[in-house]
Amino acid sequence: xxxxxxxxxxxxxxxxxxxxxxxxxxxxxxxxxxxxxxxxxxxxxxxxxxxxxxxxxxxxxxxxxxxxxxxxxxxxxxxxxxxxxxxxxxxxxxxxxxxxxxxxxxxxxxxxxxxxxxxxxxxxxxxxxxxxxxxxxxxxxxxxxxxxxxxxxxxxxxxxxxxxxxxxxxxxxxxxxxxxxxxxxxxxxxxxxxxxxxxxxxxxxxxxxxxxxxxxxxxxxxxxxxxxxxxxxxxxxxxxxxxxxxxxxxxxxxxxxxxxxxxxxxxxxxxxxxxxxxxxxxxxxxxxxxxxxxxxxxxx
Ligand SMILES: Nc1ncnc2c1ncn2[C@@H]1O[C@H](COP(=O)(O)OP(=O)(O)OP(=O)(O)O)[C@@H](O)[C@H]1O
Ligand SMILES: [Mg+2]
Numbered sequence: 001x002x003x004x005x006x007x008x009x010x011x012x013x014x015x016x017x018x019x020x021x022x023x024x025x026x027x028x029x030x031x032x033x034x035x036x037x038x039x040x041x042x043x044x045x046x047x048x049x050x051x052x053x054x055x056x057x058x059x060x061x062x063x064x065x066x067x068x069x070x071x072x073x074x075x076x077x078x079x080x081x082x083x084x085x086x087x088x089x090x091x092x093x094x095x096x097x098x099x100x101x102x103x104x105x106x107x108x109x110x111x112x113x114x115x116x117x118x119x120x121x122x123x124x125x126x127x128x129x130x131x132x133x134x135x136x137x138x139x140x141x142x143x144x145x146x147x148x149x150x151x152x153x154x155x156x157x158x159x160x161x162x163x164x165x166x167x168x169x170x171x172x173x174x175x176x177x178x179x180x181x182x183x184x185x186x187x188x189x190x191x192x193x194x195x196x197x198x199x200x201x202x203x204x205x206x207x208x209x210x211x212x213x214x215x216x217x218x219x220x221x222x223x224x225x226x227x228x229x230x231x232x233x234x235x236x237x238x239x240x241x242x243x244x245x246x247x248x249x250x251x252x253x254x255x256x257x258x259x260x261x262x263x264x265x266x267x268x269x270x271x272x273x274x275x276x277x278x279x280x281x282x283x284x285x286x287x288x289x290x291x292x293x294x295x296x297x298x299x300x
Contacts, residue, residue, distance in 0.1 A: 002014075003026070003037070005028035005030065005031060005033065005035055006035050006051075006187055006188070006219070006221070007028060007031050007033040007035065007187075007188070007219075007221030007223065008028060008030055008031035008033070008221070008223075008250075009294060010028065010030040010031070012026075012028070012029065014026075019037070023037055024036060024037055025037055025218075031221070033218065033219075033221050034218040034219070035219060036219065049162070049165070050161045050162065050164050050165060050166065050167060051165070051166050051167070051187070051188060052161070052166075052167045052169070052185060052186040052187050052188065053071075053166065053167070053168050053169070053186060053188045053189070053190050053223070053292070054169040054171055054182050054183060054185075054186040054188070054189050054190070055067050055068040055071070055168065055169065055170055055171065055190050055191075055192065056169075056171040056179065056182065056183075056189055056190075056191060056206075057173075057191050057192060057193065057199075057202060057203065057206050058173060058174055058175050058202055058205065058206050058209070059173060059194075059198070059199055059202035059203075059206075060173035060174075061173075061194070062192045062193060062194040062199055062228060062229075063192040063194060063226075063228035063229065063256065064170055064171060064173075064192055065086075065088070065090075065092045065093060065096065065170050066096075066228075066262055067190070067192045067226060067228070067256070067285075067288075068084060068086075068093060068168050068169070068170035069084065069093055069096045069097060069170070069271060070262075070271055070272050070273070070281075070285040071168055071190075071285065071288060071289065071292065072084040072126060072166070072168040073097070073123060073126055073271040073273060074271075074273060074285055074286060074288070074289040075165070075166050075168070075289060075292070075293070076123055076124065076125035076126035077125075077273060078289060078293065078295075078298050078299070079125070080125065080164075080165040080166050080293075081125050081127075081163065081164045081165050081166075082125060082126050082127070082164060082165065082166045082167075082168060083119070083127050083128075083129065083160070083161070083163075083164045083166070083167045083168070084122070084126065084127070084128050084129070084168050084169075084170070085105060085128075085129045085131075085157075085167060085168070085169045085170070086104070086105065086128070086129065086130050086131030086132075086170050087105065087131055087135065087153075087169060087170065087171050087172060087178050087179070087181075087182055088131045088135075088170055088171065088172035089131060089132060089133050089135050089136070089172060090131070090132075090172065091130060091131045091132030091133065092131075092170075092266070093128060093130065093131065093170050094120070094122075094128060094130045094131075094132070095266060095269070096265070096266040096269070096271070097122045097123070097126075097128065097269060097270075097271065098268070098269015098270065099120055099122045099128055099130070099269070101120035101128060101130040103117060103118045103120075103130070104118055104120070104128070104129050104130030104131060104132065104134070105118070105129045105130065105131055105135065105138060106132075106134040106135055106137045106138050107134075108129060108156050108157075108160075109137070109138045109141055109152060109153070109156050110137050110138070110141060115159065115160050119160070127164075131170070135178065138152075138153075138178060139176070139177060139178055142177045142178065142181060143177065149177065149181075150177070150180050150181055150184045150216075151181075151184055152181055153178075153181040153182060153184070153185045154181070154184055154185040157185060167186070169182050169185070169186055175209060180213065183210065183213045183217065183220060184213065184216075184217050184220075186220065187219045187220060187221065188220075188221055188223040188224075189210065189220065189221070189222050189223060189224075190223060190224040190225075190226055190292075191203065191206065191222070191224070191225050191226065192226045192228045192256075193225055193226065193227055193228065193244065194227075194228045194229040195227050195228070195229055195230055195231075195234075195236075195237040195240045195241060195255070196229075196236075196240070197236065197240065200240060200243065200244075203225075207222065210222065222248075222251060223251065224251055224253050224288075224291070224292070225244055225248050225251050225252045225253065226253045226255070226256065226288065227240075227241055227244060227252065227253070227255035227256070228255065228256045229256070229258045230255035230256065230257045230258060231257070231258040241255065253287075253288055253291050254284065254287045254288070254291070255284070256281070256284040256285065256288070257280045257281070257284055259279055259280045259281035259284070261275060261276040261279040261280075261281045261282075262279075262281040264276075265281075272285055273285075273286075286298070286299045
């Protein structure tokens with residue numbers, strides 16, 4: 001039987017008969033992370049069907065929302081069914097897609113509407129659970145719980161997720177109970193790192209916070225570090241990029257170059273593939289999608 005590690009995607013050939021019946025988790029010999037074994041045995045599938053990826057870093061303005069929106073739309077253009085969840089009170093994901101949903105994540109968590117009424121179809125194969133100011137209501141639901149508040153989001157999203165191939169979660173800057181909830185829900189983290197020294201410091205702090213969650217949520221894996229705002233004219237960027245590659249090796253993705261088209265697209269409610277399909281921004285995000293899906297033939 002072949003098992004694929006959901007954290008690093010490396011395959012393991014194992015003799016199922018040698019694993020005791022009560023073993024439910026195995027440790028990947030490559031990335032050393034634990035992943036569930038029992039579910040694979042029961043379903044016979046090699047990987048969980050839906051992949052849940054948070055785009056997150058405490059530091060603001062590093063390209064989280066730009067990445068979440070263009071990753072989600074790019075995956076849907078590649079033929080996957082995608083749910084984009086905006087957990088930021090700024091509510092920018094809907095704006096960037098030119099969408100005006102009347103409900104979203106808040107109504108789902110507070111049970112005000114049925115789950116299907118909270119989803120907004122933003123494009124073919126792309127659905128949105130919008131964020132915005134009303135997320136204060138979600139934070140209140142989390143705060144009110146004496147026990148298990150960190151699982152609030154996971155409990156509400158579980159019945160929805162089977163319809164999708166990918167769930168992409170955009171998070172707000174900072175660190176709060178809602179981000180903790182996101183990290184108890186997803187299994188993969190993508191960290192956009194703008195190529196500045198200050199962001200590197202922020203990354204180290206953020207990774208410490210992540211490891212405190214991993215103690216309770218061992219399925220959570222740091223999967224991708226995405227350098228953003230690459231500008232070769234700025235001398236310090238290549239040094240920072242080298243440092244990232246030295247520290248995080250294969251997790252580091254091909255950088256997203258500084259591209260003014262990425263800043264212009266949101267005003268038109270368009271993703272980069274719609275607004276400027278031939279731009280560096282579009283090409284760089286297509287490259288990210290090839291890395292995430294492991295399919296090098298996409299968009300070629
Ligand atoms: N590669 C890029 N080149 C040029 N501009 C970019 C690039 N990526 C993002 N931007 C712009 O930088 C600004 C910040 O990006 P974005 O909103 O995606 O960051 P964020 O991390 O989500 O911010 P916040 O922490 O406030 O949520 C936006 O105006 C966006 O259009
Ligand atoms: Mg944002």
